[in-house]
Structures are given as C-alpha cells and as structure tokens.
Amino acid sequence: MPGPRVTPVQGDLTIPETVDVVVIGGGIIGTSAALELAERGQRVALCEKGGIGQEQSSRNWGWVRMSRRDPREIPLMAKTLELWRSLESRIGRSVGYRQTGILFACEDDQTLANHDRWRRHLDGTGIESRLLTDRELRDNFPGCQLSAKGGLLTPSDGRAEPQQAAPAIAEAARDKGAHILTECAVRGIDTAAGQVTGVMTERGFIRCQSVILAGGAWSNLFCGRHGLDLPQLRVINDVLRTSPINGPDTAMWASGFALRKRQDGGYTIANGGGNRAPIVPDTFRYMRRFLPALRTERRGVKPRLGWQFLDDARVPKRWSLDESSPFEYHRVLDPKPSRERGDEAWKKLVQAFPVFKEASIEQRWAGSIDVTPDAIPVISPVDTLPGLVIATGFSGHGFGIGPGAGRLAADLALNDTPFSDPHAFRFSRFTDGSKLRPDSGFGLPQTD
Ligand SMILES: Cc1cc2nc3c(=O)[nH]c(=O)nc-3n(C[C@H](O)[C@H](O)[C@H](O)COP(=O)(O)OP(=O)(O)OC[C@H]3O[C@@H](n4cnc5c(N)ncnc54)[C@H](O)[C@@H]3O)c2cc1C
Helix, strand or coil, X not given: XXXXXXXXXXXXXXXXXXXXXXXXCCCHHHHHHHHHHHHCCCCEEEECCCCCCCCHHHHCCCEECCCCCCHHHHHHHHHHHHHHXXXXXXXCCCCCCECCCEEEEECCHXXXXXXXXXXXXXXXXXXXXXXXXXHHHHHHCCCCCCCCCEEEEECCCEECCHHHHHHHHHHHHHHCCCEEECCCCEEEEEEECCEEEEXXXXXXXXXXXXXXXXXXXHHHHHHHHCCCCCCCEXXXXXXXXXXXXCXXXXXXXXXXXXXXXXXXXXXXXXXXXXXXXXXXXXXXXXXXHHHHHHHHCCCCEEEECCHHHHHHXXXXXXXXXXXXXXXXXXXXXCCCCCHHHHHHHHHHHHHXXXXXXXCCEEEEEEEEEEECCCCCCEEEECXXXXXXXXXXXXXXXXXXXXXXXXXXXXXXXXXXXXCCCCHHHCHHHHCCCCCCCCCCCCCCCCCC
16 A cells, blocks of 8 residues: 555645635645635635645644754744634644654663754743653653663643644635645746736646745645745655554654554554655756755765766756646655664664564555755745745654644735744755755854
8 A cells, every 4th residue: 555544635636717825735734824814815726746644744844843843943832822722623633643752762871962952942932842861751751672771851842643644734724615626737827027826736727925935845846937046855654554453652762763653543653763865867966955954964864876866857847837837747655664774663662662572564655755954844925926925845743733833834925924933944045155954953043
C-alpha cells in the first residue's frame, strides 16, 4: 500500500470562474489558509494537484511541538498551540489532537546541556519545558531501558492525526463556502501590469486578486517558472506504523528512534538519526546556500546519489500555461521507504522499549520534506509579484505549526494585521544579504 491511508475528500466537480483568493496546495498549510479566508467571508478556491493531504501532511510523525523549535518560530508556535486546542470545536471534526507531552531524550551530558539552553528560549512565554533526570525519565516512561542522562519534557506539546487533519480542515473550509478542487494542478499565475489576475489550472482559468502558494516540495519549481528563486531542496524521512500495543502515551525522540502513539492504538515510528538527501541537480545549484545547514546537520543528513538525479534533471523548468505542467505528471510524491533505515529504528526502539516485541510492523512509507537553507519557512508576500503570498519551506516541522502558518498567510494575503510577526519568514531574506543558517536554539537566548 503506497503511503498512509488518508481520509478521502471528494473534490468539487466544477471550478469557479472568479474568486478572491486561490490557494495552491491541499496540505496542512493550504487547507488552514483556505479555512481562515473562507471564515472571513472571502471567495476561495483551493487547488490540489492530487488528493487533499496526500504528500507531507499525511506522512509525517504527527508531532505538534514547541520543543526544540528554532527560536524564530517560537512566537508563531505559541499562538498555534492555542489554535490546536480549539480546532476540533471550531471545525466540528476530529483531527485527533491531544496534549500528551513530548520528550527529547538526551544520551550524553553535552546534549543535556544544549537542551537546557534551548529551554531558556521559552522564558516569558508561560510555556513549561523542563529537564528530567534519568530517574525521572524512567518514571515517566515505565519499562524504558534507554541509556540516557535525562531528557527535555514539554508537557504542552502533543500530537494530532496527520491522515485526518488536512482533510478535516478542507471539509470545514468547504462548509464555509470554499471550493475544494482536487486533481486540479495549477500550471501558473497570470498577471497584468505585474499584478496577479488569476491562475491557469489544468481544468481552466480562475480569475482572482491574490494567490497563496502552499505547494510544499513543489514550490521551488512553481516559483522558478515565474522567475522567482526560492532555494529549497528535498530530503526523505522513513516511517513505520505498528499494530496496536499498550505503550507510552507521551511521544519520545532519541538518537536512534522516534515514537508517537496513534489514535488507532498503534505507533508511528521513525529513525531518529535523520534524513536521506537524494543528490539532484538543485543540490549543486544551492550547495553554497545550504552549506551552513549541512555543517549543522552533518550527522542527520545522508546524501545519496541515485536515479532521482536523472529524474529531476528531466523535469521541465518552463512550460506555457496552455500545456501540461510537471504537476500533472506527478500527482503524489511517494518516495520508496528505506527498509534499512526503518529496521535500524525498529531495532533501537525494541532495545529501549522491549514491550514493542509484542507489536508488528504493519506498514512502511516515506515522505519528501521540503527544506530551506535556514530551516525556517517562507510566509511572505513577494515584492516583485504583487498579489502572491508564499507559504512553504517548513523544513520538517510544518504540521504542528500549520494552522498558525495558514492564518498568517491569510493575514498577509488580505493585508490584515499579522497573527504573529512575519519578519523572520520574509522571502527577501534570500536576497537581502541576510545570513542564512538554522538556529538550533542551543546557544543562549538573545537578550535585546
Ligand atoms: C516523514 C515526515 C515526518 C514529519 N514529521 C513532522 C512532525 O512530526 N511534526 C511536524 O510539525 N512536521 C512534520 N513533518 C513536516 C510536515 O509534514 C510538513 O512541514 C508539512 O506537512 C508541510 O505542509 P505543506 O502544506 O506545506 O506541504 P504538503 O503537505 O506537502 O502539501 C503541499 C501540497 O501542494 C500540492 N501542490 C504542489 N504544487 C501544486 C500545484 N502546482 N497545483 C496544485 N497543487 C500543488 C501538493 O500535491 C501537495 O499536496 C514531517 C514530514 C515528513 C515527510
């Protein structure tokens, strides 16, 4: 079975002629933006080339976390946690959200000290995050045999069900009047006098004043067609789903595995050791910009040269609006999971939690994660193309921040007061001479 089973969303049969805003991409970001806009009385069309939530937004671990976030994302994430708490009552549907805490296990003293420094970035936010000793970790995770010095526990973190969330939000947006269009790739944006006037989809033209591009791993290709250089690469993460078992409720990350209990009683398990990075033509194009990130993440990224290089090289970079675009040839990104990476995670998990010997591996999948050089997203208008807002590049942690990021993108599209300061997420940081590097938050917080 390719990929996890996502709650199906039936797309509308017809497309509207005119709306206020077109949202490109039916992941957690696009659906959240569409819901916000529809709730504010905007006419919205959400265009998704495949099915709702079938790429990253359903393949992820389902962690909704503040812990270990880049400090630049903390203000937006703090507000997003509030959105999650009321999301189910707001949309009248289940997204499986539960506040069960997340623990990052620290297996040596240096890692423990780093996490202690990260914790101080939360000072003044009212969000609790505390260091546990090894003993306290074991008390919180009965049966745990991981050899650790302690861990960082953030009780306000939690989880939601990735296979439900984006579809539920899309249905709620439809309740509020949004057009939900699946198998409806957007080929490009039409402009007049440099301003957005509409989009050409594979099913026809939709007139609009604004476009939100929430295209996940495809955003670089889409932007490139419009002469916009969005530095973005893809890395691959491998996931396992287990049979139901009576194990820990709190999610845990350790250097060898990550675990998260699912609503169906099983677990979503992944390799804590990082991601595979297929070497593609863009790897060389963006090498210089990604070097600081590669240095920081050198243990977590495994570069691989394979068939993907040739496949990517063959993808056209330019096409006209009246011909099929690459988005129509690739409905769903479904990378092959690595059995080796999955088995490694499973072995480490069973060593740490012998109770998992009673579970079986029910499914394996992988997901392509879109990353930027500084590992924070772009949520920003584009100065050179008025009417376009980009909301992409969530760098492996966009699910948890998704509802807030969608709200922020909607604010920017409507010129409303931003939900959270968008400065750190500006598109112009790639060209205005800003230093681009991820911030693990392991340094001491800035005091000014
Ligand atoms: C294995 C894995 C584990 C992860 N774990 C977590 C986690 O635990 N917590 C967390 O917060 N984040 C996690 N993430 C990251 C998170 O899933 C993503 O950051 C988030 O889902 C991104 O949402 P999105 O809407 O930007 O992208 P996507 O969900 O990828 O959606 C983009 C959509 O745009 C569509 N699209 C693209 N171009 C076009 C076009 N031209 N026309 C029409 N449609 C188009 C695509 O088909 C796609 O459906 C993980 C990711 C993976 C893969």
